Amino acid sequence: xxxxxxxxxxxxxxxxxxxxxxxxxxxxxxxxxxxxxxxxxxxxxxxxxxxxxxxxxxxxxxxxxxxxxxxxxxxxxxxxxxxxxxxxxxxxxxxxxxxxxxxxxxxxxxxxxxxxxxxxxxxxxxxxxxxxxxxxxxxxxxxxx
Amino acid sequence: xxxxxxxxxxxxxxxxxxxxxxxxxxxxxxxxxxxxxxxxxxxxxxxxxxxxxxxxxxxxxxxxxxxxxxxxxxxxxxxxxxxxxxxxxxxxxxxxxxxxxxxxxxxxxxxxxxxxxxxxxxxxxxxxxxxxxxxxxxxxxxxxxxxxxxxxxxxxxxxxxxxxxxxxxxxxxxxxxxxxxxxxxxxxxxxxxxxxxxxxxxxxxxxxxxxxxxxxxxxxxxxxxxxxxxxxxxxxxxxxxxxxxxxxxxxxxxxxxxxxxxxxxxxxxxxxxxxxxxxxxxxxxxxxxxxxxxxxxxxxxxxxxxxxxxxxxxxxxxxxxxxxxxxxxxxxxxxxxxxxxxxxxxxxxxxxxxxxxxxxxxxxxxxxxxxxxxxxxxxxxxxxxx
Numbered sequence: 001x002x003x004x005x006x007x008x009x010x011x012x013x014x015x016x017x018x019x020x021x022x023x024x025x026x027x028x029x030x031x032x033x034x035x036x037x038x039x040x041x042x043x044x045x046x047x048x049x050x051x052x053x054x055x056x057x058x059x060x061x062x063x064x065x066x067x068x069x070x071x072x073x074x075x076x077x078x079x080x081x082x083x084x085x086x087x088x089x090x091x092x093x094x095x096x097x098x099x100x101x102x103x104x105x106x107x108x109x110x111x112x113x114x115x116x117x118x119x120x121x122x123x124x125x126x127x128x129x130x131x132x133x134x135x136x137x138x139x140x141x142x143x144x145x
Numbered sequence: 146x147x148x149x150x151x152x153x154x155x156x157x158x159x160x161x162x163x164x165x166x167x168x169x170x171x172x173x174x175x176x177x178x179x180x181x182x183x184x185x186x187x188x189x190x191x192x193x194x195x196x197x198x199x200x201x202x203x204x205x206x207x208x209x210x211x212x213x214x215x216x217x218x219x220x221x222x223x224x225x226x227x228x229x230x231x232x233x234x235x236x237x238x239x240x241x242x243x244x245x246x247x248x249x250x251x252x253x254x255x256x257x258x259x260x261x262x263x264x265x266x267x268x269x270x271x272x273x274x275x276x277x278x279x280x281x282x283x284x285x286x287x288x289x290x291x292x293x294x295x296x297x298x299x300x301x302x303x304x305x306x307x308x309x310x311x312x313x314x315x316x317x318x319x320x321x322x323x324x325x326x327x328x329x330x331x332x333x334x335x336x337x338x339x340x341x342x343x344x345x346x347x348x349x350x351x352x353x354x355x356x357x358x359x360x361x362x363x364x365x366x367x368x369x370x371x372x373x374x375x376x377x378x379x380x381x382x383x384x385x386x387x388x389x390x391x392x393x394x395x396x397x398x399x400x401x402x403x404x405x406x407x408x409x410x411x412x413x414x415x416x417x418x419x420x421x422x423x424x425x426x427x428x429x430x431x432x433x434x435x436x437x438x439x440x441x442x443x444x445x446x447x448x449x450x451x452x453x454x455x456x457x458x459x460x461x462x463x464x465x466x467x468x469x470x471x472x473x474x475x476x477x478x479x480x481x482x483x484x485x486x487x488x489x490x491x492x493x494x495x496x497x498x499x500x501x502x503x504x505x506x507x508x509x510x511x512x513x514x515x516x517x518x519x520x521x522x523x524x525x526x527x528x529x530x531x
Contacts, residue, residue: 095253098253098255098258099251099252099254100249100250100251100254100301100303101372101375101376104301104357105376105379107302107303107306108446108447108449111450112306115303115306116261119261119262120200120258122255122257122258123258123259124197126255126258
């Protein structure tokens with residue numbers, strides 16, 4: 001059989017059903033979140049408009065805002081509505097590529113081919129063996145050297 | 146009388162002390178590890194430092210794309226220590242790689258890349274043994290690679306995929322070596338028996354998918370949203386921030402529900418006997434998500450290509466069956482002196498169709514093909530050496 005016929009290739013060709021790439025997945029996800037934001041934004045003004053339609057309610061709302069602002073000022077600069085800090089992304093150390101998450105998401109987006117490339121990159125980064133020290137080097141610094 | 150008593154007492158004391166102080170030497174030496182992983186890790190540590198070209202040479206020999214030349218033999222020769230450790234590991238009764246599963250998706254699995262490298266080394270060594278006429282040695286290496294594949298395990302989806310790739314390479318090598326040892330009925334019978342014995346433990350994606358379900362269920366929670374963002378957005382901090390901000394508990398709860406429903410459905414399909422095409426169609430359906438639903442999109446990010454995994458599972462089962470059926474054909478030839486005109490009855494079948502392999506022969510080879518499949522990847526050829 002030719003090399004292209006062997007099962008290794010077959011496994012390599014069998015990419016996940018998720019045919020979209022990583023960027024596409026992220027874009028779709030982001031679009032979905034954007035759509036959700038729009039929906040929320042669309043709902044909020046209409047609810048606010050209904051509430052503020054009443055003159056009495058408008059006065060009450062203004063009073064509530066003044067009270068809230070006063071409370072916040074007395075508490076100093078630490079506002080509870082401050083946007084959350086961005087998430088701590090894991091340091092992209094070489095070991096990141098060894099994590100189950102990294103391997104799994106690599107397979108998710110690129111199939112076996114991508115996973116195999118990552119294995120190869122891992123070997124390039126870390127080498128086949130962790131140590132090639134000679135016995136003499138190992139004993140350096142000890143009393144026996 | 147006193148003297149007799151004293152000497153008896155001294156004798157008893159001496160024997161007791163001797164038994165206490167000098168136990169048998171066998172008990173003084175700690176036993177070899179029961180855990181194969183400990184030996185495999187030593188094997189990985191003793192693999193020779195090989196550059197890209199050497200690794201490519203080994204891979205080409207292992208795949209059977211290239212005959213082992215002097216350089217490839219030298220490369221493999223440098224890995225003799227590693228192979229010896231792997232041989233010992235294959236005999237160990239258990240294998241626990243010590244993965245810290247409590248860390249979920251953030252558990253490190255540095256051994257995976259080394260496993261892949263070791264597979265090429267073992268198979269290339271088998272090819273060298275075969276090229277030197279040592280067919281039994283070559284088949285032993287292939288069987289050892291099979292044991293290694295089982296030891297790689299199916300705890301995670303990545304382990305399962307790596308184990309398939311190990312078995313795949315070993316089967317391909319075995320297929321070639323069997324053809325060369327076609328005249329040796331005793332050897333063929335030995336391989337047949339060994340394969341039957343090794344069939345007791347089989348790997349399945351079901352276990353890895355179940356484990357993954359637990360990990361993902363934990364990940365799709367608000368308290369783990371940063372990990373979730375890292376998984377989906379990778380190094381893109383801006384996108385990760387969007388996910389952290391918007392993936393609230395309600396969205397995540399729905400995502401968990403969708404994910405669990407789809408994966409449970411897939412596990413049922415995996416374990417229910419049904420025609421291959423039907424299973425693939427149902428698995429494709431299970432992986433179909435609403436692109437406008439953020440919860441569905443989050444769930445989709447963690448649902449693997451289920452139909453492809455099922456296809457790989459079926460393909461490796463088919464390859465295993467083709468090897469067993471091929472051995473029966475070769476045994477028949479060894480007894481009668483010629484290849485049979487038709488496939489003997491009662492042989493392992495093509496796992497895709499559930500039917501017998503289609504058998505065809507030429508003067509010096511025979512093929513087993515999956516019925517209804519035209520691609521050469523579904524054809525298993527055994528070239529017979531005269």
